[in-house]
Amino acid sequence: MAIVLGVVCVLLVVVIVGFARDRGRLQRQLADAQHHITQLESDLDAALRPPPPSNSADRAVRRVIRAATRVREHGITGLIQSTVEDLQSWASDDERADILNMAASDGTVTLFFSDIEDSTPLNDRLGDSTWVKVLAAHDRVLRTQIERYRGQVVKTAGDGFMVAFRDAEAACRAALAIQRDLPRDVTLRRYGPILVRIGIHTGQVVARDGDYFGRNVAMAARVANLALGGEVLASDAVREALDDDAAVVLVERDAVELKGLPGEHVVWELLAPAT
Structure with a gap:
């Protein structure tokens, strides 16, 4: 065993x-x-x-393509959804300092949002080569008046602009001047009509890394979304911020609801005074 x-x-x-x-x-x-x-x-x-961008120009082109895609997919409100990393790429250190200095001591600033109406079908109709020329002419008109009225471009994405102004009247006068000059531009007249919609709002914002955040940023973008091509719309806060002798005319629209913002909001159409 x-x-x-x-x-x-x-x-x-x-x-x-x-x-x-x-x-x-x-x-x-x-x-x-x-x-x-x-x-x-x-x-x-x-x-x-895909290979990484070989230089700063390539990186800039890729950022513009990504941003333009975001605007086309999400509308002008896509401009308010950039990450801090994106914001760092849009502005240099000096530009970010200028942007932050636009706000008053209480954080109040006037924000201007704009984009080209029906830009996607326009691009398809004109083709990429011509569309680049149209965008260049559009940007030239906007930047000329923004600079004239001492605005500061916070960021751009494709054909969309977000701009800060120190006071409401400057923003309104810049917007009206832009709408006046767009049809006069030779390139835009040739391939147009190129219709731009603009929305303006004044309020307190949170400033960080060369950009603005908060409810009032969303409000400005929503007002711009209401505008048709060729229109400038302003919030009631802009009307209240304007002096009685401001060189603009405001026409009241019906109160509207704005997505994500409670209650009804009075919106005004901005017109140039009769000459």
Whole structure:
């Protein structure tokens, strides 16, 4: 009996040793297979991933393409959804300082949002090459008047602009001047009509990293979304901020609801005074 037990024990030891050896071999094979799979995934990812931008110009082009896509997908309100990393790319240190200095000591600033009405079908109709010329002419008209009235471009995305002004009248006069000059531009007249919608709102904002955040930023974007091409709309806060002798005419619209903002809001159409 003892002999039988001894033989059984020896056999068990042999089986256990063999099992351990096979298990170790299988684990090594599995580890090798996992390594190969990881390497293949890495190679595939590298092959499919576009090469990084080689210089600052390439990086800027990619940022513009991403931003234009965001505006087309989400409308002008997409301008208020940039990440802090995006904001750092839009403005230099000096520009960010200028942007922050636009707000009064209580954080009040007048914000101006604009974009081209039906820009996507316009782009399709004109083709990319001509569309680039149209955008350049559009930007030139806007920036000329923004600079004239001491506004500061916070950021742009495709054909959309977000601009800060120190006072409401300057923002209103810049907007009216832009609407006056757009049809006069030779390039825009040739390929137009190019109709721009503009919304203006005054309120307190939160400033950070060269950008503005908060409810009043959303309010300005919502007002712009209400405008038709060629129109300038302003919130009731803008009307209250204007002096009685301001060189603008305001026509009251019906009160409206604005997405994400409770209650009804009075909106005014901004017109140039009769000459």
